[in-house]
Each structure stands twice: as structure tokens, then as C-alpha cells.
Amino acid sequence: MSTMQERLFEIAVNSVISNAINIGNRLNLFKTLATFKTPILPKVLAEASGCKERYIREWCNCLACGKILEVTEDEKFYIAPENIAALTSDDYPIISHGMMITLLEPFEDLLTCFKKDGPHGLDYSKFGKFQDFMGNLSKSLHEKHLFTDFIDSLGDGIREKLETGIKVLDVGCGNGFHSSLLAERYPKSKFTGLDIGEDAITSAKSRKRTDGRDFENLDFVQCNASFMPENWTETFDLVLIFDACHDQMRPDLCIQEIHRCLKPTGLFAMIEMLGTSNIYEDREMLGLPATLIYGASLFHCLPVGSNSPDALCYGAMWGKRRAVELIKSCGFGKVDTVDTPYFPLNVLYLSRKN
Known part of the structure; x- marks a missing residue:
């Protein structure tokens, strides 16, 4: 051979x-x-x-x-x-082997998306098991560092504000993993999780505290992030997105809505995949992990983020340059990128209105 x-x-x-x-x-x-x-x-x-x-x-x-x-x-x-x-272990190197089985559910449908006369993309509902997989993956990647390194990376006294009580929005919350952990840790703050997926929100609403009680400071809303409720204008002190902005068909509209819904002094914190916006640089910098992320994007992130004639079709590896340009174009005056060695393969974007 x-x-x-x-x-x-x-x-x-x-x-x-x-x-x-x-x-x-x-x-x-x-x-x-x-x-x-x-x-x-x-x-x-x-x-x-x-x-x-x-x-x-x-x-x-x-x-x-x-x-x-x-x-x-x-x-x-x-x-x-x-x-x-x-x-x-329950860490991501072994959990990642469950990814492809969830991504291949609509394989035949994905093939039609490649065709010039085929559909633009795929609906979230085509990936019936993906939310469960992503919940497990997020748990393995994020749980250990959510209350320590991640909160510290937000700066600006966010930890103290969470302890005394603020309003927090989790966009693309999936099954509510991050929202529920934060809501239980900071009972004086009010948390809202938003996701477009009906199955995801149904799963999120079934969450209980570790003591078995219902959450009193946590709500979940099924909603397209590009069209959030009108009465949310200048409502939230902190808006979070964990690995979900690149899945949006119109991430620009999503970030514009986040800008509208943030209080004037609020903070937008977005965790995204680590990329440079250049495939050659990604391959040289990341090696095999770049293949994994581009593969996940090929089978899931790109199809769900392309499912509209006006979709921007970014994919998971849109990278720092495109992300910063987009956030600034949506009204945010300052965008800082923060390395997150505690979250492998991620980068943190911190943005303010002024």
C-alpha cells in the first residue's frame, strides 16, 4: 500500500x-x-x-x-x-470518544447540505443526543474550575457581586449545567438560562439542587438568542456564553441583543474555542486538537449555524480575529481576550459597552 x-x-x-x-x-x-x-x-x-x-x-x-x-x-x-x-477518569480525553456517535445521527441529511441545491443547514432537533454529550463534556472540562479560575478571570469584583446579588443571563445554556451550578453557589443572585432547543430547555427545567430542592433563583427560557424578550433591555449585570456563540446562525444579532440587555455597567463574558482565524496557524499551534474541533464543526456547528439563507456560517473555529471584530461591530467599545489554561482549547472574551 x-x-x-x-x-x-x-x-x-x-x-x-x-x-x-x-x-x-x-x-x-x-x-x-x-x-x-x-x-x-x-x-x-x-x-x-x-x-x-x-x-x-x-x-x-x-x-x-x-x-x-x-x-x-x-x-x-x-x-x-x-x-x-x-x-x-471522567475527563475530556475519554469522554471525547462519545462525540462522533452523537454527531452522525443526521449523517445522510448532512450530505445533502453539501449539495448546491441542498438545504442550507440542519436544525438542532436533528441532533437528539448531542445535548447530553455536551453536558457531560462541559462537566468534565469546566466543573473543577468554574468557581475558581473562571470567576477570577472575570475580574471587576464579579465574585463579590455574585455573592451580594446580581442578575445573570446564560445564553445558549443547553441543559443548564453552568446556570444551575452558579445558581446553587450564589443564592442571592438571579440566573436565567436561554436556549433555542426545546429538548435542552426541558432537560434544564428538570434540574434540582444537590439537596433535592427546586431552584428559587433560576429560570430557563426557550428563545432564539437573536430575538430576546423586549422587556430585557438593560436588565442583566453579567451575560455569559459557554461555547455557544459560534453555533448561532446570526451571532451578530445575538451579540447585539446581549448589548441591549446588558446594564450600562454590565459585563459580557464569552468562552469560545481557541482559534486564530487562520487554518495554517491553527494547525501549527494546536495540532491534533485542531482536527477534533474542526471535525466537530464540520458535523454539527457549521450545519446548525448555517440553517438560514442569511446565516453567517462561522463554524466553531472562527477564531480570535473574527470574534473580536464581530463583538466590536455589535457596539462593544472594548474587548479583552484572556487565556484560559484551566479550560483546554478555549479562550475568554470580556466586553463592555463603553
Whole structure:
């Protein structure tokens, strides 16, 4: 085979391994296998995990050949000690293997979007499992640092203001992960989550505090971010967007609405994917992670952000230059970009009206 043929075959094999890893993560097979101190037969793992032995055996076979699991000559399986932490964690490197299965739901529909006479893009409803995946991914990436590094990065005494009581809007809130965490942490502040997706808002409204009680300082609204309620003018002290602005068909209209809804002294804080607005620079700076983000954009962010004749079609990797230009064009006088090493692959934009 030629070098390119070998590369193509390697990619196909890695795709199979990735999906098998997702099965193991979803069914807690890695965590269950890690509880055994010596190599075990698939039958033992099947019994411990509540699964069928034949399926577990094939799963073990696949991942042993893929050099994810170890296998003995008598066909017993185990995780190498140095790999246990990586395979049993809830961090994004293993959770990311669940991404493609959620993005490929409307694969045939996506193909039609490529055609000149095909639809402009895809509706959010085409991605039935994506909100759950993004909720888990956000949890793995953001939960540890939300109340520490992230709040500190906002500056301007935001922590103290949250503790004494302000109004906060979370645009593109998804299943309400960030809003609910913040609402429970800062009970004197009022939080509103907004999302265009009906399934997302339904899931968000079902959230409870950790003590099982309903939230008294948290509401969720299903709404297009380009057309927020008229009575929200100069209502919010802080507006947040976590990885959701690039999914908007008209992010300019969304940011204009945010500008309208902010109080004159308010702060707009937007977490977005780390990019330069130049593909060559992205590839050189980020390496493989750039492939992951551009891939997610190809299968999800671009289609949902293109689903209108007047869509701007930015995609996830629109980058710093385009983002800063857009925010300023929407009325914000000052835009600061803040590195976020605590949120891998992200950058923070802080904007004020004046």
C-alpha cells in the first residue's frame, strides 16, 4: 500500500477503536475491569458489569488488538496499571470518544447540505443526543474550575457581586449545567438560562439542587438568542456564553441583543474555542486538537449555524480575529481576550459597552 493508503487504513482502524472506547466508557466497563487485581476472563467482566458474555468478549478482543487493553496467552484481560487513571477518569480525553456517535445521527441529511441545491443547514432537533454529550463534556472540562479560575478571570469584583446579588443571563445554556451550578453557589443572585432547543430547555427545567430542592433563583427560557424578550433591555449585570456563540446562525444579532440587555455597567463574558482565524496557524499551534474541533464543526456547528439563507456560517473555529471584530461591530467599545489554561482549547472574551 502507498503511504496515503496506509494512513487511510490507520484512520479507519482508529475510528473502530474510538467507538469501542465509547462503549466501554458508557457501560463503565473500564471502571469495572479496573477493580480486578489480576487478569480475568470476559465471562467474569460480563457478570460484574451486567452484560452479555459474548458481547464483552468481542469488546475485549477489539481493544486488546487496538492496544487499549492487555491480554494474556490464556485470553484473560486487564488494564495496564499506568493506563488505569486515563481509562477510568471522567475527563475530556475519554469522554471525547462519545462525540462522533452523537454527531452522525443526521449523517445522510448532512450530505445533502453539501449539495448546491441542498438545504442550507440542519436544525438542532436533528441532533437528539448531542445535548447530553455536551453536558457531560462541559462537566468534565469546566466543573473543577468554574468557581475558581473562571470567576477570577472575570475580574471587576464579579465574585463579590455574585455573592451580594446580581442578575445573570446564560445564553445558549443547553441543559443548564453552568446556570444551575452558579445558581446553587450564589443564592442571592438571579440566573436565567436561554436556549433555542426545546429538548435542552426541558432537560434544564428538570434540574434540582444537590439537596433535592427546586431552584428559587433560576429560570430557563426557550428563545432564539437573536430575538430576546423586549422587556430585557438593560436588565442583566453579567451575560455569559459557554461555547455557544459560534453555533448561532446570526451571532451578530445575538451579540447585539446581549448589548441591549446588558446594564450600562454590565459585563459580557464569552468562552469560545481557541482559534486564530487562520487554518495554517491553527494547525501549527494546536495540532491534533485542531482536527477534533474542526471535525466537530464540520458535523454539527457549521450545519446548525448555517440553517438560514442569511446565516453567517462561522463554524466553531472562527477564531480570535473574527470574534473580536464581530463583538466590536455589535457596539462593544472594548474587548479583552484572556487565556484560559484551566479550560483546554478555549479562550475568554470580556466586553463592555463603553
